[in-house]
Amino acid sequence: MAFAGRVALVLALVVSMYGITAALYGARKGRRDWVDSGRRSVYCLAAILTVAMAILEIAFIRNDFSYNTVANTSSTTTPLLYRAAAMWSSQEGSLLLWVWLLSIWASVATFMTRNRLRDIVPYATSVLLGFGAFFTTLLVFFDSPFAQTHPAPVQGAGLDPLLRNPSMLIHPPMLYSGYTFFTIPFAFAVGALIVRRVDADWIRVTRRFALASWLFLGIGIVLGARWSYYELGWGGYWGWDPVENAALMPWLISTAFLHSVMIQEKRGMLRIWNASLVLGASTLAIVGTFLVRSGVLNSIHAFGASTLQIPFVALISAMTGGSIYLVVSRREVLRSEHTLDSLFSREAAFLLNNVVLVGLCFVVFWGTFFPLISKAVTGTSAAVGPPWFDRYTVPLALILVLLSGIGPAIAWRRATLANTRRNFLLPVGAAAVMAVAAYTVVPIGSSIGVVLLFCAATFVFASVGQEFWRGWRARRATSSDSPPLALLSMVRRNRRRYGGYIVHIGIAVLFVGVAASATFQHEQTLSLRVGQSTRVGAYTMKYMRASGSVVADPNHTGATMTLGAVLRVTRGGHYVGTLRPSAGYYPAAIVPGLVVASLISGDAVDQIGLQSSWRRDLWAAIKPLGRTLPANGTQLPEERLVNLADGTISPTLSATAQLQTAYVELGLIVAHYIKYPPTASFTLIASPLVMWIWIGGLIVFLGGLTAIWPAPSALRSRLRARYLARVAQELGRA
């Protein structure tokens, strides 16, 4: 099977190369058949890579440890669901996922454009296949997912326990979908620039892909934040880590693009800008893919030295150089048809939004790459921390939230005093009320940022709510629909517009959660014995008793043993809730004679205790054994634990009997831990409004989905047109 996989990858490379040649030859000679052949190689590439994916996925599910990648990232003790997702925890597996997603989305895009944009499509096809060829080259020559070792090891290393989290199952495919989706607008932009056909046609065709890319990247970012909050045990969701930034940068640019294309479609302006944004965002997406595995930057993700630096740097340079050349050499045809009428117009608001988003991206870019920049300038590598990022991103984010309230309400072309008053009286009033309310509740001096953000968010809610209200009233006046139905049909008739508004509300909600939880969080790290308690903000948390389990595996992540604590939380003497943080212990490769130790000597991972409500999150993580060394100083706490029970398993027993005895021993260890709990160290957090971050993310997702969904009427009319065309063809033939 592995041989078939290797053959598939070589075939994929050959097909990509053929497709590029065919499409380009067809475009040069005006031969439609060759262009079609190029397009079919995209489908063919998708089919071949699907086979390769299936082979590898089956190897993971069947625990075929002769594959190096399976042996390194999976094991029989890894639960099935996580085994299926273990593929993308390795470099070669994630590259295969990348190029497979690319081939699928490219097939969809080339299929949708098979009868449109005839001059642009061949070039777009070859760009897409170019990406395909690049990634399959990496898989064939540099880092093959089908490399094998014979004889196969009996057990694999297991999926890193930190990655055994539901968010991690879908986070990488989402992020990679986002990255790969953006290659489609990129390919069509390059095609449009090459043939100098730079009207809004290519944008109309690829807009939905840009939106999909934006949506998937956004989901990926939020899921990553959620994983960090639940799994990493520091209680945070964002740390300006290079890998987080790598996903954020293309997301910011594509947000800018989604706004500025509206100006190009409506007014024929900003063509150079839009072309640059598309080219920039997809280059940044490749930079993101590269950063995640290059090890060029110090990140909380510790990456091994990668062999792929040179090919990636070459690709990024080619994309950057090519983009700059295309835009500069085509600048004459990219000139705008119109100019800005007024600085008080929706165009100007969008323009400002674009400037802020690109500025934000520049800040993030600069901070992320600063270690490399400072090494080049001063000779020593230096890094900027979260405070530096916050100093710039907080005010810019404030402006953005404010703009997301102004944009929907301000008039196109030129806002008059009358319509400005009509549209902004309510939002400004609401924001003012919020300011007064906030002033009475929070001490304003230390938290001016959060108060401003609350006002800006209120402004957005009022402004967008007003738009919904007006649209709904107008709809009811012209139709006999019932009130809820009128709302629904209003949204359905104008999905892009109202989907966008829903996204704006979601973003404002999300920022409310971020601002409140970042500003008013209380955190304690300390050691507690059973019976001791501590105050975290307004809450008292008491360590009631120790807990533990063997094999029961309450979180279904394949942990052999968990040790934890039960904490009782009160506020002002009233019971609020119970937190059950624990640490999960995972098996490493079984060493004969040390069976008990093997079962728990993999990485220990936090399983946090969380009580979440719409007002606040209570969050607890535990290090059950503390970190203290015994006085004689040679044993780790885990080793001491094992010694409580070890040494009693006779090596003459069968392997199964040894394992059974070992589990009994583990049970004794847990019983001992529960009876004589040692001092444990805790991290305890009380943080307000965290849930609104996830709710905001969900609203953004729903809004994005609303905007992306094809309008039923458009679909129907397209089908009818196709039917009529076929009838006409038949009639002509008759």
Place this chain on the structure above:
Amino acid sequence: MTPPRKRQVRLVVSLTLAVLLASGLIYTSFSAADPALPPSQLMRQGKAGADIQLTGTVVKHSVVDLSSGAVEFELADRSGGGPAVEVDYSGSVPPTFEAGRELIVTGELKGHTFVAQPSSMVTKCPSKYSAAPRST
């Protein structure tokens, strides 16, 4: 003003603003940044008194909890080898902290001890994309 001239003025004003903002950004990044060093380099070129981001791996069997809640441990180069630096640390300790884990702390070298700023520790995730197979 004629429209083309007006556009030129607008362009110049906005470009000037952009350049000013960018230079502010660049200036503050250089003044706010802390040099990032591995322990072996810190010991070699160690300047006392300057804030430094120290990156390395916690040496096995070196972690000691003090009764005050602070932690002492030794940090060695990621690649292994080279001299280890003793680190004094207080404040919030990420639960993933343990011997063998890679981490970053910010602080300064005082004598032979690296005194970290409270709560400046960031632990790294274990290799998600390690090129070499993990040994277990």
